[in-house]
Amino acid sequence: MPRKPPSEKPVAAYDVALRLLARREHSARELKRKLAARGLEGGETREAIDRLKDQHYQDDDRFAQVLLRSRASQGYGPQRIRAELKTHAVPEARIRELLDEAEVDWEASALDQLRRRYGGKGAADHAERVRRAQFLLRRGFAAATVRRATHAEVDDAADESD
The missing domain is CATH 1.10.10.10 (Winged helix-like DNA-binding domain superfamily/Winged helix DNA-binding domain)
Incomplete structure:
Protein backbone atom coordinates (compact mmCIF):
# COMPACT_ATOMS: atom_id res chain seq x y z
CA MET A 1 0.00 0.00 0.00
CA PRO A 2 1.52 3.37 -0.95
CA ARG A 3 2.45 5.78 1.80
CA LYS A 4 0.72 9.09 2.15
CA PRO A 5 2.94 12.05 1.37
CA PRO A 6 3.78 14.09 4.43
CA SER A 7 1.51 17.08 4.84
CA GLU A 8 3.06 20.39 4.01
CA LYS A 9 1.13 22.15 6.77
CA PRO A 10 3.62 23.89 9.08
CA VAL A 11 3.62 22.82 12.70
CA ALA A 12 2.51 25.56 15.05
CA ALA A 13 4.88 26.50 17.86
CA TYR A 14 1.98 26.39 20.30
CA ASP A 15 1.17 22.76 19.43
CA VAL A 16 4.79 21.65 19.77
CA ALA A 17 5.21 23.45 23.10
CA LEU A 18 1.94 22.03 24.42
CA ARG A 19 3.06 18.49 23.53
CA LEU A 20 6.36 19.11 25.35
CA LEU A 21 4.53 20.36 28.43
CA ALA A 22 2.22 17.34 28.39
CA ARG A 23 5.25 15.17 29.14
CA ARG A 24 6.77 17.26 31.95
CA GLU A 25 7.23 20.81 33.22
CA HIS A 26 9.54 23.06 31.20
CA SER A 27 10.87 26.53 31.88
CA ALA A 28 10.09 29.24 29.34
CA ARG A 29 13.78 29.38 28.42
CA GLU A 30 13.87 25.62 27.85
CA LEU A 31 10.73 25.74 25.68
CA LYS A 32 12.19 28.55 23.61
CA ARG A 33 15.40 26.57 23.09
CA LYS A 34 13.54 23.39 22.12
CA LEU A 35 11.27 25.22 19.72
CA ALA A 36 14.27 26.94 18.10
CA ALA A 37 15.93 23.53 17.67
CA ARG A 38 12.85 22.50 15.68
CA GLY A 39 13.17 25.55 13.46
CA LEU A 40 10.43 27.53 15.19
CA GLU A 41 11.69 30.94 16.18
CA GLY A 42 10.74 34.55 16.59
CA GLY A 43 7.35 36.04 17.23
CA GLU A 44 5.39 32.82 16.89
CA THR A 45 7.47 31.19 19.63
CA ARG A 46 7.09 34.17 21.96
CA GLU A 47 3.35 34.29 21.35
CA ALA A 48 3.00 30.54 21.95
CA ILE A 49 4.88 30.69 25.25
CA ASP A 50 2.93 33.77 26.36
CA ARG A 51 -0.35 32.01 25.51
CA LEU A 52 0.72 28.91 27.46
CA LYS A 53 1.59 31.11 30.44
CA ASP A 54 -1.81 32.85 30.25
CA GLN A 55 -3.51 29.45 30.24
CA HIS A 56 -1.36 28.32 33.21
CA TYR A 57 0.14 25.44 31.23
CA GLN A 58 3.61 26.92 31.61
CA ASP A 59 4.77 28.49 34.85
CA ASP A 60 8.43 29.10 35.64
CA ASP A 61 7.78 29.13 39.38
CA ARG A 62 5.97 25.79 39.29
CA PHE A 63 8.78 24.43 37.10
CA ALA A 64 11.37 25.57 39.67
CA GLN A 65 9.47 23.93 42.54
CA VAL A 66 9.14 20.65 40.66
CA LEU A 67 12.81 20.68 39.66
CA LEU A 68 13.92 21.37 43.23
CA ARG A 69 11.80 18.54 44.67
CA SER A 70 12.94 16.17 41.95
CA ARG A 71 16.65 16.88 42.33
CA ALA A 72 16.50 16.84 46.13
CA SER A 73 14.79 13.43 46.02
CA GLN A 74 17.55 12.24 43.67
CA GLY A 75 20.12 13.14 46.33
CA TYR A 76 21.51 16.37 44.92
CA GLY A 77 22.56 19.20 47.21
CA PRO A 78 21.42 22.81 47.23
CA GLN A 79 24.39 24.20 45.32
CA ARG A 80 23.86 21.83 42.40
CA ILE A 81 20.13 22.59 42.38
CA ARG A 82 20.84 26.34 42.51
CA ALA A 83 23.17 26.07 39.50
CA GLU A 84 20.58 24.13 37.50
CA LEU A 85 17.82 26.60 38.33
CA LYS A 86 20.07 29.44 37.17
CA THR A 87 20.42 27.78 33.77
CA HIS A 88 16.64 28.06 33.46
CA ALA A 89 16.70 31.82 34.20
CA VAL A 90 15.16 31.52 37.66
CA PRO A 91 16.09 34.70 39.57
CA GLU A 92 18.59 34.29 42.42
CA ALA A 93 16.17 35.78 44.95
CA ARG A 94 13.52 33.20 44.02
CA ILE A 95 16.07 30.39 44.19
CA ARG A 96 16.97 31.45 47.74
CA GLU A 97 13.27 31.49 48.69
CA LEU A 98 12.68 28.05 47.21
CA LEU A 99 15.69 26.54 48.99
CA ASP A 100 14.66 28.16 52.28
CA GLU A 101 11.08 26.89 51.88
CA ALA A 102 12.19 23.40 50.91
CA GLU A 103 11.71 20.99 53.75
CA VAL A 104 14.89 19.08 53.05
CA ASP A 105 17.37 17.93 55.66
Missing part, protein backbone atom coordinates in the same frame (compact mmCIF):
# COMPACT_ATOMS: atom_id res chain seq x y z
CA TRP A 106 20.50 18.39 53.56
CA GLU A 107 22.73 16.70 56.12
CA ALA A 108 20.51 13.62 56.24
CA SER A 109 20.44 13.61 52.44
CA ALA A 110 24.26 13.74 52.31
CA LEU A 111 24.52 10.87 54.80
CA ASP A 112 22.01 8.88 52.75
CA GLN A 113 24.11 9.44 49.62
CA LEU A 114 27.19 8.20 51.45
CA ARG A 115 25.34 5.07 52.60
CA ARG A 116 24.04 4.38 49.09
CA ARG A 117 27.41 4.87 47.47
CA TYR A 118 29.74 3.32 50.04
CA GLY A 119 27.53 1.08 52.16
CA GLY A 120 27.43 1.24 55.93
CA LYS A 121 31.19 1.14 56.48
CA GLY A 122 33.05 4.23 57.61
CA ALA A 123 36.03 5.57 55.71
CA ALA A 124 39.09 3.37 56.27
CA ASP A 125 41.60 6.22 56.10
CA HIS A 126 41.99 9.92 55.44
CA ALA A 127 42.29 9.45 51.66
CA GLU A 128 39.00 7.55 51.59
CA ARG A 129 37.30 10.29 53.61
CA VAL A 130 38.60 12.85 51.11
CA ARG A 131 37.15 10.79 48.22
CA ARG A 132 33.80 10.66 49.96
CA ALA A 133 33.88 14.38 50.63
CA GLN A 134 34.65 15.07 46.97
CA PHE A 135 31.72 12.86 45.96
CA LEU A 136 29.35 14.92 48.11
CA LEU A 137 30.80 18.20 46.88
CA ARG A 138 30.22 17.10 43.26
CA ARG A 139 26.62 16.32 44.15
CA GLY A 140 26.22 19.93 45.27
CA PHE A 141 26.36 19.82 49.05
CA ALA A 142 27.85 22.73 50.96
CA ALA A 143 31.33 22.26 52.42
CA ALA A 144 30.04 22.56 55.99
CA THR A 145 27.42 19.87 55.34
CA VAL A 146 30.05 17.62 53.75
CA ARG A 147 32.36 18.08 56.72
CA ARG A 148 29.60 17.23 59.20
CA ALA A 149 28.45 14.23 57.13
CA THR A 150 31.91 12.74 56.67
CA HIS A 151 32.74 13.25 60.35
CA ALA A 152 29.36 11.87 61.43
CA GLU A 153 30.07 8.81 59.31
CA VAL A 154 33.39 8.33 61.10
CA ASP A 155 31.70 8.83 64.49
CA ASP A 156 28.97 6.30 63.59
CA ALA A 157 31.57 3.73 62.54
CA ALA A 158 33.45 4.22 65.82
CA ASP A 159 30.20 3.74 67.80
CA GLU A 160 29.51 0.47 65.96
CA SER A 161 32.94 -0.91 66.80
CA ASP A 162 32.49 -0.22 70.54
